[in-house]
Amino acid sequence: MKVLVIGGGGREHALCRKLKQSSKVSKLFAAPGNDGIAQIAQCAPDIKATDIDKLVNFARDNGIDLTVVGPDDPLALGIVDHFRKKKLRVYGPTGSAARLESSKGFAKDVMRRHAIPTAGHKIYDKPGPASEYLKNCDYPVVIKADGLAAGKGVTICHDVDEGEAAVKEMMIVKRFGEAGRRVLIEDFLQGEEISVHAITDGRTILSLCLAQDHKRALDGDKGENTGGMGTYSPLPQVSEEVQDQIQDEIMVRTVHAMNRDETPFSGTLFVGVMLTKLGPKVIEYNARFGDPETQTIMARMQGDLFDVLWAATEGNLDSVDVEWDPRAAVTVVLASGGYPREFEKGYKIHGLENDFGPDVTIYHAGTKRVGGEWFTNGGRVLNVTALGTDLVDARKKAYAAIEKIRFDKMFYRKDIGWRALK
Numbered sequence: 001m002k003v004l005v006i007g008g009g010g011r012e013h014a015l016c017r018k019l020k021q022s023s024k025v026s027k028l029f030a031a032p033g034n035d036g037i038a039q040i041a042q043c044a045p046d047i048k049a050t051d052i053d054k055l056v057n058f059a060r061d062n063g064i065d066l067t068v069v070g071p072d073d074p075l076a077l078g079i080v081d082h083f084r085k086k087k088l089r090v091y092g093p094t095g096s097a098a099r100l101e102s103s104k105g106f107a108k109d110v111m112r113r114h115a116i117p118t119a120g121h122k123i124y125d126k127p128g129p130a131s132e133y134l135k136n137c138d139y140p141v142v143i144k145a146d147g148l149a150a151g152k153g154v155t156i157c158h159d160v161d162e163g164e165a166a167v168k169e170m171m172i173v174k175r176f177g178e179a180g181r182r183v184l185i186e187d188f189l190q191g192e193e194i195s196v197h198a199i200t201d202g203r204t205i206l207s208l209c210l211a212q213d214h215k216r217a218l219d220g221d222k223g224e225n226t227g228g229m230g231t232y233s234p235l236p237q238v239s240e241e242v243q244d245q246i247q248d249e250i251m252v253r254t255v256h257a258m259n260r261d262e263t264p265f266s267g268t269l270f271v272g273v274m275l276t277k278l279g280p281k282v283i284e285y286n287a288r289f290g291d292p293e294t295q296t297i298m299a300r301m302q303g304d305l306f307d308v309l310w311a312a313t314e315g316n317l318d319s320v321d322v323e324w325d326p327r328a329a330v331t332v333v334l335a336s337g338g339y340p341r342e343f344e345k346g347y348k349i350h351g352l353e354n355d356f357g358p359d360v361t362i363y364h365a366g367t368k369r370v371g372g373e374w375f376t377n378g379g380r381v382l383n384v385t386a387l388g389t390d391l392v393d394a395r396k397k398a399y400a401a402i403e404k405i406r407f408d409k410m411f412y413r414k415d416i417g418w419r420a421l422k
């Protein structure tokens with residue numbers, strides 16, 4: 001089978017590597033891919049993940065049997081609907097179902113109507129009433145742009161001035177364009193945040209192993225929010241009981257809700273969950289795999305990813321199963337100085353030629369190959385994923401591998417997994 005993966009980051013590198021291991025995958029393509037992915041797949045670097053027409057043509061011209069969508073924006077643009085219209089098989093939710101991620105207001109409405117636990121909220125499409133609310137509410141509050149804002153559309157506000165500033169930025173300055181036309185003001189939830197992934201065909205739910213991301217740039221969860229600085233799995237601090245509660249009250253209810261609303265969801269349902277004193281609550285939905293959660297999850301997944309994704313598109317996910325490596329996995333993101341704000345590209349990367357051993361995988365998130373040499377080409381540059389007998393061991397192996405890699409301005413968190421180890 002010929003498989004096309006859409007996207008070009010560390011997540012897609014991990015998906016490609018796992019798909020490549022399948023005996024059923026005869027040829028692997030990625031669009032745009034990246035120079036790291038190009039070592040295992042044929043890339044189409046000139047096709048952006050949002051160039052839907054070009055992607056449809058590429059899939060048709062190359063006889064692609066299955067397309068797997070990595071990032072959120074093509075899903076929000078309805079890439080799945082476009083592919084299906086052309087009778088091309090594609091893994092991911094339709095544009096209507098992807099609204100769970102692409103409109104936080106839509107998601108809140110689904111959760112309210114189907115009694116899925118989440119933070120209380122108000123929604124505004126004019127700044128005046130939002131300001132009125134901010135004068136008398138309890139702080140902190142969380143202000144969110146309704147639409148996709150590349151992970152920058154959420155501000156935690158501690159007083160009315162911060163609240164007003166956030167609303168102004170979104171609704172008057174229009175920093176996020178159309179995505180900030182509506183804003184949500186949410187109650188602040190206290191607790192530990194985890195990433196819950198499931199693959200679903202709209203009927204059966206295949207739970208993936210739990211993972212936890214570290215979103216802040218600096219050790220001790222300090223600094224700015226980023227796309228994610230590292231992940232680990234399993235999460236020993238989450239009891240069976242809480243896991244069951246997440247399944248029953250969040251995952252099952254969400255898939256049912258989407259069916260009842262006649263926008264069935266198939267694809268990857270990735271829920272950000274806050275473990276509060278009052279039980280697990282949804283922070284947000286994502287309609288695709290997490291990055292860098294996927295790197296860690298794929299390290300622990302045993303079984304054929306192609307079979308699973310194929311079955312999800314067939315609607316017979318109940319026919320497949322996966323096992324989880326009992327070992328722990330840790331992924332550390334190597335970033336370029338300045339990320340998540342301004343950063344420079346083009347620094348030479350040293351050490352990738354090392355033998356990192358069977359338990360370590362280096363994924364490319366933002367690199368460029370010139371001649372035989374590697375250079376940085378993004379804010380998040382490389383992801384180092386290690387398996388170990390337990391978290392301590394996995395972490396030791398990841399950081400030992402990082403010792404062998406260097407580039408100017410390289411920085412990374414040294415405490416990935418700290419919440420499980422404290």
Ligand SMILES: Nc1ncnc2c1ncn2[C@@H]1O[C@H](COP(=O)(O)OP(=O)(O)O)[C@@H](O)[C@H]1O
Nearest residue numbers: 119142151152153154186187188189272283284
């Ligand atoms: N209601 C909330 N209470 C506390 N923290 C929140 C709340 N909503 C979001 N956050 C924090 O803000 C981050 C980003 O919010 P999220 O809804 O996941 O938006 P996005 O990922 O689209 O930027 C979350 O990972 C979480 O740390």
Ligand SMILES: [Mg+2]
Nearest residue numbers: 151272283284
């Ligand atoms: Mg999020």
